[in-house]
Amino acid sequence: MKFRTLMLGAAASFAMAPMAMAERGADGNVNIIYWQAPSTLNPYLSSGTKDIEAASLVIEPLGRYDQNGALVPYLASEIPTVENGGVAADLKSITWKLKSGLLWSDGSPVTSADLKFTADYCMHPEGGCAQLAKFEGVEGVEVVDDLTVTVTFSEPKPNPYGPFMGGQSPILQAAQFAECLGARAPECTEANFGPIGTGPFTVTDFRPNDVIQMEANQNFRDASKPAFATLTFKGGGDAVGAGRAVLETGEFDYAWNLQLAPDVIAKMAEGGKGKTIAAFGSLVERLEMNMTNPSPDLPEGERSTAKHPHPFMTDLAVRKALSMAIDRDLLVEVGYGQAGRPTCNLVPAPALYASDNTDCLTQDIAGANAMLDDAGWVDSDGDGVREKDGIKLSILFQTSTNAVRQDFQALIKDSWAQIGVETELRNIDGSVYFGGDPGSPDTFQKFYADVEMYANNFDGTDPESYLAQRTCDKHPGPDTQWQGENINRFCDPAYDALVAELGKTGELEKRGEIAKKLNDMLTKESYSILPLVDRGRVSAHANSLGGVVLNTWDSELWNVADWYRIK
Amino acid sequence: MTDTLQIDPIEALKDKEPSKPPRSQWRDVWDQFRKHKGALFGGGFLLFITLFVIIGPYIWTLDAQKLDIRNKDMRPIYTWLWDGSAKIAWNRPLGTDNLGRDMLANMIKGGRTSLAVGWAAMVLALFLGTLIGVLSGYFKRLDGILMRFTDLVLSLPLLPLLLVAVTLFRQPLRAAFGPEEGMFILIVGVIGITSWMQTARIVRGEVLALKEREFILAARSIGTTPGKIITRHLLPNIMSPIMVSATLGLATAIITESALSFLGVGFPSDFPTWGKMLADSVPRMTEYPERVLLPGIAISLTVLSVNYLGDGLRDALDPRVRGR
Amino acid sequence: MLTFTIRRLILSVPTLLFIALVIFLLLELAPGDPMAQVPLTVPPEVKEKMREALGLGQPAHIRFFKWLYQFFVVEPMVFWDWMWGTTYTEGMQRVISWQTRSPVMDIVVQRMPQTLWVVGMAYIVGILIALPIGIYSAYRQYSVFDQAGTFVSMIGFSIPPFFTGPLLIVLFSVQLGWFPSIYDTTHVVTDWASFKVQFMQMIMPVMVLALQTTAQISRYMRASMLENLNEDYVRTARAKGLSEAVVVMVHVLRNSMIPVVTVIALGMPAIFGGAIITENVFKVNGIGQLLLTALFANDIPMVLTLTFIFAILIVVFNLIADILYGVLDPRIRYD
Secondary structure, three states: OHHHHHHHHHHHHHHOHHHHHHOOOOOOEEEEEEOOOOOOOOOOOOOOHHHHHHHOOOOOOOEEEOOOOOEEEOOEOOOOOOOOOOEOOOOOEEEEEEOOOOEOOOOOEOOHHHHHHHHHHHHOOOOOOOOHHHHOOEEEEEEEEOOEEEEEEOOOOOOOOOOOEOOOOOOOOHHHHHHHOHHHHHHOHHHHHOOOOOOOEEEEEEEOOOEEEEEEOOOOOOOOOOOOOEEEEEEOOOHHHHHHHHHOOOOOOEEOOOOOOHHHHHHHHOOOOEEEEEEEEEEEEEEEEOOEOOOOOOOOOOOOOOOOEOOOOOOHHHHHHHHHHOOHHHHHHHHOHHHEEEOOOOOOOOOOOOOOOOOOOOOOHHHHHHHHHHOOOEOOOOOOOOEEOOEEOEEEEEEEOOHHHHHHHHHHHHHHHOOOOEEEEEEEOHHHHOOOOOOOOOOOOOOOOOEEEEEEOOOOOOOHHHHHHHOHHHOOOHHHOOOOOOOOOOOOHHHHHHHHHHHHOOOHHHHHHHHHHHHHHHHHHOOOEEEEEEEEEEEEEEOOEEOOOOOOOOOOOOOHHHOEEOO | OHHHHHOOHHHHHOOOOOOOOOOOHHHHHHHHHHHOHHHHHHHHHHHHHHHHHHHHHHHOOOOOOOOOHHHOOOOOHHHHHOOOOOOOOOOOOOOEOOOOOEHHHHHHHHHHHHHHHHHHHHHHHHHHHHHHHHHHHHOHHHHHHHHHHHHHHHHOOHHHHHHHHHHHHHHHHHHHHOHHHHHHHHHHHHHHHHOOHHHHHHHHHHHHHHOOOHHHHHHHHOOOOHHHHHHHHHHHHOHHHHHHHHHHHHHHHHHHHHHHHHHOOOOOOOOOOHHHHHHHHHHHOOOOHHHHHHHHHHHHHHHHHHHHHHHHHHHHHOHHHHOO | OHHHHHHHHHHHHHHHHHHHHHHHHHHHHOOOOOOOOOOOOOOHHHHHHHHHHOOOOOOHHHHHHHHHHHHHHHHHHHHHHHHHOOOOOOOOOOOEOOOOOOEHHHHHHHHHHHHHHHHHHHHHHHHHHHHHHHHHHHHOOOOHHHHHHHHHHHHHHHOOHHHHHHHHHHHHHHHOOOOOOOOOOOOOOOOHHHHHHHHHHHHHHHHHHHHHHHHHHHHHHHHHHHHHHOOHHHHHHHHOOOOHHHHHHHHHHHHHHHHHHHHHHHHHHHHHHOOHHHHHHOOOOOHHHHHHHHHHOOOHHHHHHHHHHHHHHHHHHHHHHHHHHHHHOOOOOOO
């Protein structure tokens, strides 16, 4: 059956070659492979990237971020701003207007009731909505008319583009999900696995954690799109296999997020069946310096808490020397190639918020050694490790299990050995390390080590909540079940005050300035966080697949409607 | 047959002084063992590989963890035979990896860990498996409970079990034995206690069949204690399945260890093992085949030699075979 | 024999319940968190709410009994409904996976065909290759054939599938382009052409898995044959003038098969368990891949249900192996 449609598609495209690009479904089938398989197509129940991106083929938000991080209307007729009156002057409400004539894939019209329902669905107290953070501060959603809603916030919101914006917060059809509110959400398996949407494709078969088959949405708002009649979305395996299927064997057209060493990707690209594309977002691989004492000799519940400052990490000279000893260019060359850039910033993009801090980029072993000498850290007993007052510079360095991270660990350990710092490495399975189980000693929140490495980014283009994670009251600790985002237990009242100021500032230029200052306080002033690499995203597409624009600010499949087969 | 015909019947009735002192049993064992070419080769290779990993570090003194990023991705010197432009150096006979670590030094250090883990875990699993298999096969009262226990262990998912073991015991073991030895004990323990079931099952089956045989009945009828029956009569007769389990067990232990390191619950990343070297190099298989082949061949040859050695030992220890 | 079987069947109920409890406690103790794969951008308060929605707020024993009820009462009733078109289970809570928020058993049923096709076929192919190799290598011990067989099976056993899998892909998919490197789970066999496609995509994973099975079973077969070839009854059989073929293929083989049959029967549950690494390498998304993703996502209901199904299979096949033992070897008595 599938083979026949494929053949028919191919035959049709031969017959009408000049017009092929302008006709829906003329280009047959497109194959996408994600090495993590989607578990559901309802992004409100699962916030995994794989689930959100698969869902973005079917359901759409009012607006998306484009490849430069700018806002583009999708279902909305335009992006509301203070200038065009869509956002209230007091920043307490935003009014969205839908395009007219939009239809769901089942043929019924899209109305403002669907928007209100989507908000109710996520904000239901028993629902356990994965995207609740998008609706933070929302006081209510009012239906103004059939196509207009107003979202009101309890406090002024300098960045009101949380609800209905970006891949994490698409619109659900009220009719389909009406019975699925709150605790009943998981009972609607059929709806969660095949949401009715406005996107370019509709689901024909969904197999959780395996494969999704889709066909073109006959009611899509652009009559000439999508160019493909059917789509196969395969999940599972590993990044090597996915890259191979696109670049070397040509079985698939698009492979997502090839997290592989640059020489491995380069070798695959020699296969000649496809090419790799890279783009940068806000993801930064960093080292966190533990400001509190993780010693196992302390009683449980007091390890890595503000009660006991770290014996040597609290010394600025040590942290700075550790940063100076690292060769970030080398790390990028070994681990990321074209998909990475050395950085000294926690907020590397967008340009408005990115600081010009570059002083860490050159490795300076001699300078680091001199700095430690001056600070009184000397190797007095000749074992190659510096000490002061009986405290040795001996570091336990942990991260999650991942080939590139283990290479980084080895390289950093080597650099630190050159400045007389001894390092013990540890790697922990990602499902434990990034899990928040308060019973496990190995989570990154508990931070029972001196230094740890991971990567993090922020949603959308506004770093406010990201920077606000570093205030004193967000320390993970036993009283909060170790839930907290201030991983390294940094604490500076001046920083907290500046974060509060950022929350009250609406003017973009001013926000940028404050964000840069906050970034510098965490990095080049305190060296409590050592950013290493600004990590881009590398994906691959077949030579015959056209129209792909890699986007790191939203779903990678954001413009799948524009994809076509190059003939 | 022909020998007996030549003997004079009257002569045969006379007592003769023994012309030679009686041969010791171990002498016979050695003679039989020597006849087995494979066993000799296996034993020799095992000795060689053991010496290689023990003495190796004193001869090849390069540090396995020393990074030398300028000399990364070197090829082994033999590649020069067909590719004159390959990046090779005489002081890096087996080449270097993607961070410039010397492959020969890593092979030596990795082999040390792999062999130690393989042997220790195999011996532990073999001991547990034989013990439980013999007990449940021989004592009917223990059979039910031990076999249900085997079912239980068989159905436990390995990965959560490991994570639990790591969470509960890593800190105390690290405090007691240091980071590397602590991890070693943990891994050997976990592999050992999760891989004895097959052996136990097979041993039990053999014992069930053997204990109905006449010689066991005879032994029991003259009042031999169960302990003696097991050690003198049962164990020697079930040597061959045990030997097979042992060879398979050694391979499984080495491979399981690599899978564990691969999943991030094994040794720290700066602690090479053959299995882990193999697993890490799979993505670069086409470009640098030696990086998977060297550890892969090392594991295979080790397992192979243990297998031949086991074969030879079994033949040598079995008096029925030895006579021929 | 019948009383033995019945007694064992009754005894297996408490055993299985105990196994379920142990697996549950193990998963409870394990340091995982279903929120581990949620991006770090999601704030902790939201994660806490999501945990509550999964039912993690309830105490452990309540969750365990709930699962027992769902597994032993609700799921069989769902099956009954599906068989006869009744609607007894309307509104009843089934075992729900945390990852997909859908019934676990539905996904298991969906995954079964791939696993049985690939892993089951590999097991059969493996046994069919292993038995003749084992028999012949034992009969001609230390011959060239025996040496080669030993060598190949040892290589097969000591080289892990995460190496052989990619090796085959590089050889046959990338260089030669003969077979697909990615298994199409949606493929339906309807006619000869589609069967050929199915055959092509199965051949590599089946070969990787069969190599492992062959290595193991041929070793046991060989050892067991060697054991029996030296027995007195073989000499007797030869002495009374039976042909060599009858001696080996009837007398020796029948006795040597006893331990091998156990090994084969005990390996059966593993078929249903899938092959974690091989399934992953070739993207045969079967039960093994399901278990692996569930483990990494700390999807406790899924892991618990899957491992418990394996436990049932293990207990059942263990019983079958014991009964076979009794049938094949009259010397063994169970009563």
